Amino acid sequence: MRQHDAPTARASDRRPSTPPWWADAVIYEVYIRSFADSDGDGTGDLQGIIDRLDHIQGLGVDAVWITPFFPSPGHDHGYDVSDFRGIDPAFGDTGTFQRLVDELHQRGIRLLVDVVPNHTSHEHPWFQAALAEGREGSHYRDYYLWADPADDGGPPNNWVANFGGSAWEWEPHSQQYYHHSYLPEQPDLNWRNPHVLDEWVDILSHWLDLGADGFRIDVAHNLLKHPDLPDNPVLEAAARQDVPAGRVRSARGLARIYDMDQDDVVDLYAHLRARLPRTRSGEEPFLLGETVLDNPDRVERYIQTGRLDAAMWFGTDRVPFDAAEVARVLRTPSSGTSGRFGWFLSNHDRARPASRLGSADRALAIAAAVLAMPGPYLLYQGEELGMIDLEIDPDTARDPIARRAGELDVSRDRARSPIPWTDQPDRGWPSTEPWLAHGPLPEHGSATTQHHDPESQLNRWRALLNTWAGLRDALPPSCAVVSEGNLLILRRGDLTVQTNAGPGPLPLHLPEGTEILWRSRPHGSPQTLRAEETIWSRPPAPAR
Numbered sequence: 001m002r003q004h005d006a007p008t009a010r011a012s013d014r015r016p017s018t019p020p021w022w023a024d025a026v027i028y029e030v031y032i033r034s035f036a037d038s039d040g041d042g043t044g045d046l047q048g049i050i051d052r053l054d055h056i057q058g059l060g061v062d063a064v065w066i067t068p069f070f071p072s073p074g075h076d077h078g079y080d081v082s083d084f085r086g087i088d089p090a091f092g093d094t095g096t097f098q099r100l101v102d103e104l105h106q107r108g109i110r111l112l113v114d115v116v117p118n119h120t121s122h123e124h125p126w127f128q129a130a131l132a133e134g135r136e137g138s139h140y141r142d143y144y145l146w147a148d149p150a151d152d153g154g155p156p157n158n159w160v161a162n163f164g165g166s167a168w169e170w171e172p173h174s175q176q177y178y179h180h181s182y183l184p185e186q187p188d189l190n191w192r193n194p195h196v197l198d199e200w201v202d203i204l205s206h207w208l209d210l211g212a213d214g215f216r217i218d219v220a221h222n223l224l225k226h227p228d229l230p231d232n233p234v235l236e237a238a239a240r241q242d243v244p245a246g247r248v249r250s251a252r253g254l255a256r257i258y259d260m261d262q263d264d265v266v267d268l269y270a271h272l273r274a275r276l277p278r279t280r281s282g283e284e285p286f287l288l289g290e291t292v293l294d295n296p297d298r299v300e301r302y303i304q305t306g307r308l309d310a311a312m313w314f315g316t317d318r319v320p321f322d323a324a325e326v327a328r329v330l331r332t333p334s335s336g337t338s339g340r341f342g343w344f345l346s347n348h349d350r351a352r353p354a355s356r357l358g359s360a361d362r363a364l365a366i367a368a369a370v371l372a373m374p375g376p377y378l379l380y381q382g383e384e385l386g387m388i389d390l391e392i393d394p395d396t397a398r399d400p401i402a403r404r405a406g407e408l409d410v411s412r413d414r415a416r417s418p419i420p421w422t423d424q425p426d427r428g429w430p431s432t433e434p435w436l437a438h439g440p441l442p443e444h445g446s447a448t449t450q451h452h453d454p455e456s457q458l459n460r461w462r463a464l465l466n467t468w469a470g471l472r473d474a475l476p477p478s479c480a481v482v483s484e485g486n487l488l489i490l491r492r493g494d495l496t497v498q499t500n501a502g503p504g505p506l507p508l509h510l511p512e513g514t515e516i517l518w519r520s521r522p523h524g525s526p527q528t529l530r531a532e533e534t535i536w537s538r539p540p541a542p543a544r
């Protein structure tokens with residue numbers, strides 16, 4: 001095995017202008033409240049991230065995406081923002097943010113801020129002003145979506161919120177409903193109002209000015225709704241059994257054709273991009289959209305020239321450990337699309353891959369295939385440790401999906417337990433009572449234990465990303481993926497990735513002189529691809 005021999009390179013010193021830095025970047029998602037707590041209040045914070053930068057840098061990632069740290073009443077753990085330019089004191093202040101930016105940049109790592117343009121908190125001054133203006137109001141009132149009751153006095157249409165219940169909340173003072181795709185405490189903004197775009201150009205410019213290199217755009221597919229507010233068609237009851245993509249069951253009972261992913265939503269990103277300043281280092285800001293859509297063809301629209309750079313394709317977060325199924329979701333956008341899909345196995349809204357797929361070995365085997373796809377890979381904190389799902393206790397559940405919609409089985413708390421820095425019961429957190437319970441230790445132990453174990457999940461990830469950094473710039477933007485029985489094969493330029501998703505070993509037929517670059521399980525022979533193993537190889541030098 002040659003996994004430690006791959007050349008090392010950092011994003012900042014490797015890449016001139018093409019391909020852009022993000023094309024095959026590894027972006028580490030920090031779910032701030034569960035990452036690292038510097039002050040013992042039980043909640044992770046910006047200083048905690050600074051304190052753990054060696055862990056992040058040691059992985060070899062190119063950028064960090066930090067989940068929202070803005071002032072928020074916390075009904076959706078920070079995704080209900082009451083001041084888009086501020087920093088919640090629980091997480092730090094502008095000085096801490098500045099230090100984080102500087103420390104990251106010194107280490108050659110970029111920073112993405114997670115922005116939430118679809119909705120505000122109900123406590124946001126815009127919404128408070130909209131309430132004060134009343135139904136005749138014309139300025140802040142029009143920042144939101146208001147509608148009169150239907151003839152029967154009920155909500156204006158049948159739209160359902162992603163966290164359950166009607167998507168319309170009655171506002172008694174003005175005798176109108178307002179729209180919310182998520183909680184009633186998260187009123188949706190009216191992006192058909194050009195003032196809303198002006199506000200957001202200003203907000204993003206603020207963070208670019210403070211040193212951000214780009215943005216992860218929360219629910220980017222959701223910003224526009226059909227102006228006539230038609231009912232969504234009702235789906236067959238059978239379809240409701242499937243609960244993909246982080247929506248509670250009730251929201252899956254409707255075909256979501258009028259309240260999200262409208263044809264013209266992609267134009268907003270062209271308008272936004274055209275008006276954004278460059279980053280401090282003179283780059284175009286990187287725009288990554290969270291596009292929670294079942295159809296990759298629809299996702300492609302978001303990454304056409306001048307729109308977003310990358311859009312998350314929600315195919316791999318649900319895929320089973322099955323070669324044919326994985327091959328089916330590993331798609332590349334049609335030619336002519338300048339942006340790329342954003343790839344991931346998990347995030348703060350999804351089950352942990354080691355739990356969902358059955359083991360840390362399986363999770364790494366699939367991740368190593370997905371990573372090789374053209375497009376950035378979004379590595380969620382803890383995935384590098386093989387963290388497993390937290391068992392949800394109905395009494396201590398924190399996620400509104402569990403608490404309000406009562407759907408414990410899709411509660412996002414499972415993926416949000418604090419990072420185990422040590423094997424001790426407090427997991428190295430200065431507080432014995434973190435905001436959410438500690439989960440079980442991963443198979444290979446805590447981050448500290450894994451750091452010292454050359455065969456740990458963490459060190460296998462490090463070797464993988466080190467190998468990736470030395471290869472990716474020479475790879476074409478296209479690739480071919482096939483499955484043959486339990487074998488998944490991905491070919492991208494010189495790189496061949498083979499994954500055995502079956503229960504037994506398979507013979508490996510590598511041409512004489514083939515270089516094995518990395519394998520997901522330690523040891524092993526060049527003649528065998530073991531069960532639940534992925535191997536990266538490239539042909540002998542003369543063939544290259």
Ligand code: GLC
Pocket residue numbers: 076079080116182218219290348349
């Ligand atoms: C996104 C976030 C999720 C949040 C929702 C509403 O899907 O990832 O955590 O609850 O948007 O903002």
